[in-house]
Amino acid sequence: MDTLLLARLQFATTTSIHFLFVVVTLGLVTLLVGMQTAWVLTGNPKWERLTRYWGQLYVINYVLGVATGIVMEFQFGLNWSGLSRYVGNVFGAPLAIETLVAFFLESTFLGMWIFGWHRLRKGVHLALLWGVAITAYASAFWIMVANSWLQHPVGYEVRDGIAHLTDFGALLTNPSLGMAFGHVVSAALLVGGMLMAAVSAGHLIRRTPDFVLFRTSLRVGLVTAALAITMVQGFGFAQFGPVGSVQPTKFGGNNPEAQAQIAEWTTRFGPGDYAPPVLASVGLGFMILIGFTLGCVWLLLPLLFRDWIIRLRFPLWLILLASPLPFIAVILGWIAREVGRQPWVAYGLLPTEQAVSPVGAPVMLTSLIGFSLLLGTLAVTNWVLLARHAARGAADPALGRPPAAPGEPAHPEPALA
Amino acid sequence: MDLAWYALLGLFFGGYLVLAGYDYGVGLLLARGGGPTGRRAALTALGPFFLGNEVWLVAAVGILFGAFPVLEGELLSGCYPAVAGALVGVILVTAGVQLRSRPADERIRARWDRMVVVGSALAALGWGVLLAALLQGVPRQADGHVAGVSHLATPFAAAAGLAMVALVAVHGATFLTLRLPVADAAVVGRTARRLVPVALCAVALATVVGLLSPRVRDAVERPAVAVLLPVLLAAALLAARAALARRRPGWALAATGAALALPVALVGAALWPYVLVSTTDPGASLTVADAAASAPTLRLLGWVALPLLPALLGFQAMCWWVFRGRTDGRAPVYW
Numbered sequence: 001m002d003t004l005l006l007a008r009l010q011f012a013t014t015t016s017i018h019f020l021f022v023v024v025t026l027g028l029v030t031l032l033v034g035m036q037t038a039w040v041l042t043g044n045p046k047w048e049r050l051t052r053y054w055g056q057l058y059v060i061n062y063v064l065g066v067a068t069g070i071v072m073e074f075q076f077g078l079n080w081s082g083l084s085r086y087v088g089n090v091f092g093a094p095l096a097i098e099t100l101v102a103f104f105l106e107s108t109f110l111g112m113w114i115f116g117w118h119r120l121r122k123g124v125h126l127a128l129l130w131g132v133a134i135t136a137y138a139s140a141f142w143i144m145v146a147n148s149w150l151q152h153p154v155g156y157e158v159r160d161g162i163a164h165l166t167d168f169g170a171l172l173t174n175p176s177l178g179m180a181f182g183h184v185v186s187a188a189l190l191v192g193g194m195l196m197a198a199v200s201a202g203h204l205i206r207r208t209p210d211f212v213l214f215r216t217s218l219r220v221g222l223v224t225a226a227l228a229i230t231m232v233q234g235f236g237f238a239q240f241g242p243v244g245s246v247q248p249t250k251f252g253g254n255n256p257e258a259q260a261q262i263a264e265w266t267t268r269f270g271p272g273d274y275a276p277p278v279l280a281s282v283g284l285g286f287m288i289l290i291g292f293t294l295g296c297v298w299l300l301l302p303l304l305f306r307d308w309i310i311r312l313r314f315p316l317w318l319i320l321l322a323s324p325l326p327f328i329a330v331i332l333g334w335i336a337r338e339v340g341r342q343p344w345v346a347y348g349l350l351p352t353e354q355a356v357s358p359v360g361a362p363v364m365l366t367s368l369i370g371f372s373l374l375l376g377t378l379a380v381t382n383w384v385l386l387a388r389h390a391a392r393g394a395a396d397p398a399l400g401r402p403p404a405a406p407g408e409p410a411h412p413e414p415a416l417a
Numbered sequence: 418m419d420l421a422w423y424a425l426l427g428l429f430f431g432g433y434l435v436l437a438g439y440d441y442g443v444g445l446l447l448a449r450g451g452g453p454t455g456r457r458a459a460l461t462a463l464g465p466f467f468l469g470n471e472v473w474l475v476a477a478v479g480i481l482f483g484a485f486p487v488l489e490g491e492l493l494s495g496c497y498p499a500v501a502g503a504l505v506g507v508i509l510v511t512a513g514v515q516l517r518s519r520p521a522d523e524r525i526r527a528r529w530d531r532m533v534v535v536g537s538a539l540a541a542l543g544w545g546v547l548l549a550a551l552l553q554g555v556p557r558q559a560d561g562h563v564a565g566v567s568h569l570a571t572p573f574a575a576a577a578g579l580a581m582v583a584l585v586a587v588h589g590a591t592f593l594t595l596r597l598p599v600a601d602a603a604v605v606g607r608t609a610r611r612l613v614p615v616a617l618c619a620v621a622l623a624t625v626v627g628l629l630s631p632r633v634r635d636a637v638e639r640p641a642v643a644v645l646l647p648v649l650l651a652a653a654l655l656a657a658r659a660a661l662a663r664r665r666p667g668w669a670l671a672a673t674g675a676a677l678a679l680p681v682a683l684v685g686a687a688l689w690p691y692v693l694v695s696t697t698d699p700g701a702s703l704t705v706a707d708a709a710a711s712a713p714t715l716r717l718l719g720w721v722a723l724p725l726l727p728a729l730l731g732f733q734a735m736c737w738w739v740f741r742g743r744t745d746g747r748a749p750v751y752w
Contacts (some may be wrong), residue, residue, distance in 0.1 A: 063515040066471075067508045073478050074504055078497060081490025085561070088486020089710045096483025097721050100729065103479075104472045108732050111468030112739060115749045120739065165713045357494035358562045367501055374505060378512050385519045398518065403747040 004356045006364040007079040013372045014075060015338075016331055017379050018068035023330050025065045026140060026185065027192020028058040029133045031220060040126045049210075050217060053394035054196065057386055059114060064382045066107070068375055073099070079364065080345070082355035087163045087346050090156045094146040094171065102139035106132055117400035140188070141181060148177040151341055152246040153349045163349070175242040179235050180337070186231035187333065190294070191326045193228055196221030198323035199390045201316040210394050219304055222319070226297045233291055236333075247347055249274060250340040252281050265348065276342045283335035290329040294322065418719070419709040422484040423685065423692075425722070429480055431681035433473035434544065435588075435674040437507075439463075440470050442589015444510055444537030445582070447530045449608065453523050455601075456530050458744070460514060460752040462596035465740040467514055467752065469733055471507065476729075483718050487561075488692055488708035495563025495693075496550045499574075503543025509536025514752050538582055545581025548684050549574040552627070552643070554636035557695035557703065568696070573630045576623035581680075583616035584650075588673040591657060595666035598743055606661055609669070613658040616676075620650050636694040639687050646683040650676050 032055055039047030073095075076083055084092065109131040116125050148171075155170030156163040171177075200218035203210065243250055248257035253275030262274045300319070303309035310316065341347055345355040389397070443463050447456050481489045493500050509532050517529035546569060553573055555563045590609035594602045624647040627633045637643045657672035688694060693703040709715065 060516070060519060063512055067511050070471075070475060070507060070511070071504060073475060073482075074493060074500060076482060077478075077489040077493030078500060079494070081494040081562075084482060084486035084490035088482065088489065089714045092483040092486045092489075092710065093714050093717055096479040096718055099476045099479025100722060100725055104476045104729055105732060107472040108469040108729075108736060111465050112736050114468070114751055115465035115740060117749060119749060164711045165717065168717050357490070359494055359497055359566070363497055363566060367497070370501070370505065374508060378508070382512075382516070385516060389519065398751060401750075403749060 003361050003364045004353050006368050007356045010368040014071050017375050018072055019334055021065035023188040023191045024061045026136050026188035029136050031192055033133045036126050036129050040122050049394050052397045052400040056397040056399040060386050079357050080355050081357040086350050090163050090165045094142045098139055098142035102135045106135035118402055144181045145171055148174040150346050151176040153346045175246055179239040183235035186228045187330050190225055190228035190232055193221045193224030194323055194326050197319050201319040204310050205316050208393050213394055226301055229294045276340045280336050280340035283332040287329050287332035290325050418715050419706050423705050426480045427681050427685050429473055429477035431678040433477055434677040436470040438585045438588045438677045439592035441537035441541050442585045444533045445586045446589050448534045461750050462744050469736050484710050485708045486710055491563055495555050496547055497566050499543050499546040503540050506536045506539030518752055541582040541585040542578040545578035546574045548680050549577035551684050553632040554694040554696040556697045557701045559698055559701050573626045576626045580619040580623040583619040584676050587612045587616045591669045591673045595670050610658055610661050613654050617654055620647055637687050643687040649679050
């Protein structure tokens, strides 16, 4: 196996795992902001309990998003040093801005939010969660700016074989950015909403004690998912125009524009296979199928009237069974966007094989196996923990537990432990 | 402009070593026994700062990529095993600390804690080796690429890695002396004082091996600065020991923190104007100016960073201020 393939496999593995966790982060934090704001405004303890329960799941999920994110950031230098060498002047800027503007603050705020219960004033504590959410969206935005530049490089000029930044504004008005950002953000909301609805449905099926609580989060999740799926579909189809015009080969090499583009590349870069692998179109097709299937969430909304959705029970099962679908769809969508960019790392500018680091295949293979095993194991462990905490119910999540009264042991440990 | 960004890169990487250094130190000290309650208390002391500490690394690499793209590619891929090892350590610590308390079974928690111990050691070792690699030079060829990874396997790199582990352990013990309730702090304070001679020996070993290494002698541009490094390190460690003996854990933490920030600053200064010195071809050495991104990129990032930096440091300071003081029975427990 050659270094290029190994490096690509490693990036695909890390990115896929990363993406599965960050969409949940982005979707859940939006719903959490709503819940905690409702608690602060109304003082209704139901919202506090919902915030603690979903906040606990959010925080567990956050761990793997960070762990995989750090690996991804380092991977550009470890495995793709050509990327930093040839286009780092332009591509590096939005990534640097993302780490400083967004991620740095996001984690700082989140640390204070987790430990700030019962210690900070309610308003400050809520402001911290708003900060987490706003920086999470900023993070998604800057990552999409960087990614869109790889899809359609703009605002640069090449001198001595190296790209230099000429117009940063062009990166922000990139035609492959706007609709894609909307698409990704609404997909995250869809994932968050569906997850919330499915976990609540599970509790309602098992008839666990907290009926009122899970009835509320079922309704919140379902309405969010319904609104989000419509936005996902809208932003998704709106992308065909701009993407087709700047990346003619993305949806296969058979249309006339793609043929013209391939002919131009052949004269500029020499003969080669410039059509993306068929996997991209397959991913796109199945994603659209799932998108239409999830559109049926709207059919469930009338059943919220007089709780028919809970009394009939079979809709709850439907929601539970549909919960993996949005996750599969986001991975397929990512495949369509990223595999459809091949064989370029920066479309029409830098071929993928020129970007890979000149490290030996054995080093790359060790790294691929090591990181895949580590992150894969951690991901599975994390999902098991998430499922257990979700199933345990909202009785007493560790997050936001009030400190013990003075004189009592802070956290009574079982006597026989 | 290059120099300002180089300093900023140093600030964030140094800040990372100082702040996450005590995370890893506390992680290493989980191995010293004390049972489930002791380990839980140590992690509670870390509590609110943990998430805000490791982000300094992410910011440092962000700056490395944005402002020094060429250096990013060559340094990380050229020192692949050191960086990948440190990275595995960082991930083990991140996941271990945050997830260890989610299962209720103490045996499973102990397993997660062992993972944190291993991760802390790996992270400290990896960053120590990376700093040593800068100081001993890399075989950068005329085509601009670093050839192979076997250049890392030197006694100096190993000694520097071990010295970093020892420094981090002292730093973590000092942090716990500052944060734990008074009764527990006395115990861990004794551990910290006993660790100081160990760290001194490790630094001395790295110094001797470094002085004997022809690669280090050739690569260093300013020998005076390089010699200053172990001297200042020893001074900081002795100051920490004295402060611990006088029950001034705050001053001791400042001293051990300085011991972790100093290597970054002095390695940068000792190599200036170079950043990657080639051991095979003097013409292939990479200067800071050559490694930096072109002027428009640096200008853009400057306009972003200028107003942002006070906010970043301000919110970090807010976290330190809100959760200052020793932990007690009423401290929020989450990890």
